Amino acid sequence: MIFWRCFCCIYPEEHQEISENKSKDYPWDIYSLKELLLATNIFHQNNKIGEGAFGSVYWGRTSKGIEVIGNERKGRDGVAVEVEILGRVRHKNLLGLRGFYAGGDERLIVYDYMPNHSLITHLHGQLAEDCLLDWPRRMRIAIGSAEGLAYLHHEANPHIIHKDIKASNVLLDTEFEAKVADFGFAKLIPEGVTHLTTRVKGTLGYLALEYAMWGKVSESCDVYSFGILLLEIIGAKKPIEKLPDGVKRDNVQWVTPYVQKGAFNHIADPMLKGKFDRDQLKSAVMIAMRCTDGNPENQPSMICKAR
Template sequence: MAFFPMLCCGKGLDRKRKKQPTWRIFSLKELHSATNSFNYDNKLGEGGFGSVYWGQLWDGSQIAVKRLKVWSNKAEMEFAVEVEILARVRHDNLLSLRGYCAEGQERLIVYDYMANLSLLSHLHGQHSVECLLDWKRRMKIAIGSAEGITYLHHHATPHIIHRDIKASNVLLDSDFNARVADFGFAKFIPDGATHVTTRVKGTLGYLAPEYAMLGKASESCDVYSFGILLLELASGKKPLEKLNATTKRTITDWALPLACERKFAELADPRLNSNYSEEELKRVLLVALVCTQNQPEKRPTMLEVLELLKGDSAEKLVKLENHNLFKGPNSGDYNDGMSVAEDSSDFASGEKEHGKEDKEEIIPENAQI
């Protein structure tokens, strides 16, 4: 098939950030050999797209191979979008494309292998008991992820919205550097456009309200999702907490009242054993909560988020701490309810890593929100 005409022309590539590495077309035979015929023991994870396998090429380099589960026109489009975007963008905090394979109905994307898997695996999955994420690493992940998303929003040409920022899409290399991954839902934003209206895709708990309800996707939706991710990273809690059989509480409904009372220590992940910078913890939590305001126009841009996380401006940090949002729970920036009813829509199940399930609820295209 005639595949991705824009891949070879190089338009829109930003070469200032990182020397462009090469990518290539892999043969199916080569990827079968690298993954031991997609052996179950090589499986790293499973999501809505399909399964991801560890592999080793003939030169000894390690790769991760994402294999399309079932071929369909919709899956083909997501595959094409991800390859197109990965071939365009190059940044130290975005997952690099090694290549792809499109033979018959097989669709595979090849990436660099990330030795420490995903942030999800460390917060809620197979590595969560090991407590490998000390506070220094969490700050590194927060800032690195913000760098990657900032590149997409402000430096890539055209600008890109990710639409599925979440813990399972932040991968970690051997040094715990963050790499934002999975661009199957991503959208290009035309110059001058404030948003694009599209079918809702993403993961329950991370979706900005204007996107979940109206399908309005913008950079601000990614900011909202990133705010949820920051709360998750700092607290160790999931975006949605089940209170009973029919009710879930959002992480923001739990965190905002405590932040208003300046009880930041109660928001910290207990696994940190109080070994963290109080100033940095407060900064991360406050930034997260201003990112998750209901009104998109009140959220900061990713450039502003990055500056705040780095603590570059003392003046802006003071302004952040005095934000109206933290003067009380009735500031109007969040829903009045302290919990949300569990949606009964037919959600697809979420992430599995090495056979251990960490369920996330993925919004299919035709779901009624």
Template sequence: MAFGSLFCCGKSRNGKRSGKKDSPTWRVFSLKELHSATNNFNYDNKLGEGGFGSVYWGQLWDGSQIAVKRLKVWSNKAEMEFAVEVEVLARVRHKNLLNLRGYCTEGKERLIVYDYMPNLSIVSHLHGQHAQECLLDWKRRMNIAIGSAEGIAYLHHHATPHIIHRDIKASNVLLDSEFQARVSDFGFAKLIPDGASHVTTRVKGTLGYLAPEYAMLGKASESCDVYSYGILLLELASGRKAIEKLSLTVKQPIAQWALPLAREKRFKEMADPKLNGNFVESELRRMVLIGLISAQSKPEKRPTMLDVIELFKGESEEKLLNLENDELFRLDHSQGIFSSQDNSEFREKGSESTEERKLPL
């Protein structure tokens, strides 16, 4: 498949969105320009590495900072994921989605150029190099929760055609200089035809975030992203990982840990210890309840991302009370949370969370 054939999304040749004035643009970079920007992809410029390859910090001739994703090896699979990500990013513009600056396809080199996110990802602040600094205070966590919800809602309800991300997780929500959330990494994204409720596809994603109907049957829908987002909310609230290793052989999904505490209304015990008690209890309760209702096993009972935004931003306390009275939170209700341990066999190679380290500047 020719790479250029994928760009049938209403853009003019220079990357400007046709029919709209003053729209941001993307462009084609030369390999020479990206070598210069990243100091020949120097190790000291490396921001992170995953199954896809590496991401490097760079600086263009005009002084603007960029992040460059460089595919590790060329293959038909890598080429397709590269093409999908560029096409999706070229279609969408939203303040809570990572911005495409351009791409490069010279020889077998495949590189995607983004805006540089100086505060890396949620993972680096909850579990990585910045975890002990506790830069994510409670206000920032609430803003990240709402901002990432708005970015995903744009994909589900406002993009044409609608888009399923398929890999929502803490390492794929980046943070700009103001700690605003930017949903990233669209290599697994799927475009949903008008009128379709789901698409059946090969399972891709990350252990701990996969919705059960997707992990077992390959049925991908907007609701699968809602499930993954629910897990992300529980991470933000508690500071725990999506799956905690309790011993060499026992692992506990975060939702299975959180649900019994929520049923007993022990919300304070669920707060990230790194917050040192500096959080708004009513907001913590809201975040946990939305996270759990989103990560329940039955897709038809999950909210849409528009519902999630309303639950976060709505003035009515009645909706939150109705949420807390849902059967999922009854002490005698034994169903509702899917064990991510059960879908480990579905994990794709190359979907490992990106390891991040401090950029030496």
């Protein structure tokens, strides 16, 4: 069985000699298997910090002081797609490929380490109580995520559909700048093609109806997911929540009555304690509602939201 793993790392100012060899075909660092295994203590359970699309995510440190995160991959195809796509994208709001190891039955890919973790840890995880995401930071994260997606949809050639936009796939750097990550489910859309049909993969609550029901992949899939993400950023509610009577309610169902009443203040995360811009709040909620419109033809494009 072939295992794929991926890593994230931070480089100190003195660029060390982890990867002396660079192929002209690959402008990335080339790592040794030994160094990456040592960095993560051979993927020890104590180093595990989360889950990715294809496996568990680990943290570690190399002998040169580089911090690393690794994701133990359980499928060849997803990683091959991810490496291909990462080789194509260059944008400040997309998590870029740093390097890789390839040899024998192992394929290891390396990313920049994001010290402020993922958005989900701040909205629902261990950092939620600290409320490090004030309103300006939340809006910057939303705009940065939109700009990253706008690049994928409109500037990358061929265009790219991410297919798995969610809070855990938005990473945050030292300045809380958003980095859209995890391209294992992504699809390249050839020029002139409006949509593809594929097997449904993704996270419940973020999936557009046309994708969840029929596997139809288009830009609107990411637009819908972004709308759900935006509501999550604003209100810090999970995409789907279970009510006391056992009924499940999604974010759109939760927000809609408040929108109809014009009671936008009730949508904001209580942890903000009223410290948010009312006009921005209303605008952001209305953008999210347009993104999650049941008819894809009524949805805006990501490039409109990024602007």
